[in-house]
Amino acid sequence: GNSVTQMEGPVTLSEEAFLTINCTYTATGYPSLFWYVQYPGEGLQLLLKATKADDKGSNKGFEATYRKETTSFHLEKGSVQVSDSAVYFCALNPNTGNQFYFGTGTSLTVIP
Amino acid sequence: DTAVSQTPKYLVTQMGNDKSIKCEQNLGHDTMYWYKQDSKKFLKIMFSYNNKELIINETVPNRFSPKSPDKAHLNLHINSLELGDSAVYFCASSQTGDTQYFGPGTRLTVL
Numbered sequence: 001g002n003s004v005t006q007m008e009g010p011v012t013l014s015e016e017a018f019l020t021i022n023c024t025y026t027a028t029g030y031p032s033l034f035w036y037v038q039y040p041g042e043g044l045q046l047l048l049k050a051t052k053a054d055d056k057g058s059n060k061g062f063e064a065t066y067r068k069e070t071t072s073f074h075l076e077k078g079s080v081q082v083s084d085s086a087v088y089f090c091a092l093n094p095n096t097g098n099q100f101y102f103g104t105g106t107s108l109t110v111i112p
Numbered sequence: 113d114t115a116v117s118q119t120p121k122y123l124v125t126q127m128g129n130d131k132s133i134k135c136e137q138n139l140g141h142d143t144m145y146w147y148k149q150d151s152k153k154f155l156k157i158m159f160s161y162n163n164k165e166l167i168i169n170e171t172v173p174n175r176f177s178p179k180s181p182d183k184a185h186l187n188l189h190i191n192s193l194e195l196g197d198s199a200v201y202f203c204a205s206s207q208t209g210d211t212q213y214f215g216p217g218t219r220l221t222v223l
Contacts, residue, residue: 034211091212
């Protein structure tokens with residue numbers, strides 16, 4: 001079946017620290033992988049995506065590489081800011097229909 | 113221009129009432145979704161429509177009934193509201209198999 005396992009939070013970091021949020025997946029076939037971000041009081045927004053193995057998605061200083069050998073799509077940022085405080089969701093689209101599979105979300109708080 | 117919009121943004125109501133939430137997308141997408149997000153931020157898919165046809169119908173109480181009058185609109189009607197229905201409800205849309213775009217959410221509080 002299809003599923004996403006995401007690192008549990010909450011995560012608290014100081015400004016300018018390095019961020020990693022782990023995400024692994026199980027899928028049949030060749031999925032597309034996504035990271036979404038949800039700022040307080042808002043809906044989910046696409047942060048980045050990768051559609052095939054070894055692709056790297058990047059946006060706003062965040063990066064994630066689609067690793068088929070380890071079935072992972074870890075989110076990284078070299079230097080976080082207070083404005084990055086949000087909940088981050090890893091998601092999978094198996095490309096065999098319309099359903100997305102979301103992880104449980106990881107809450108990030110960045111303190112000055 | 114708002115891509116996916118929902119109304120109302122907040123909904124406070126008494127147990128036993130019936131309420132509706134409306135969703136509209138102007139992206140030209142063919143698929144729309146309803147999700148429920150609980151207080152721990154867990155997202156649960158409820159329904160999905162593709163070109164006005166129901167294609168995903170997860171295990172939700174039959175008090176919840178979606179309706180898609182056209183492919184740009186997906187409404188959610190809830191009968192006999194219960195305390196456990198309190199949550200944030202998100203509408204989303206996508207072109208089949210591609211990125212989902214989310215609305216701002218409707219925070220439902222049942223008293």
